[in-house]
Amino acid sequence: MNQLALLYxxxxxxxxxxxxxxxxxxxxxxxxxxFHVVGVIAMIIFSLAVIWLGIKKLVNSFR
Numbered sequence: 001m002n003q004l005a006l007l008y009x010x011x012x013x014x015x016x017x018x019x020x021x022x023x024x025x026x027x028x029x030x031x032x033x034x035f036h037v038v039g040v041i042a043m044i045i046f047s048l049a050v051i052w053l054g055i056k057k058l059v060n061s062f063r
Contacts, residue, residue, distance in 0.1 A: 005053055008046045015042030 018039025023032045 002053065002057075005050060008049045008053070011046035012043050012050070015039040015046065018042065 016039065018035045021027075021032055021035050021039075023029050
């Protein structure tokens, strides 16, 4: 399997981990909201990257 695709999938999982972060005493609510936004952006970017890799592989298989 393509190692770059696995790296992108790890980025998606890391973004998900940031979105489910619960506020605790040493992390304020503002920081948790920031991590939530960063996690959503990371999931979107890495998901698009995985889709782009799949499209490139599909197009190259027809050549």
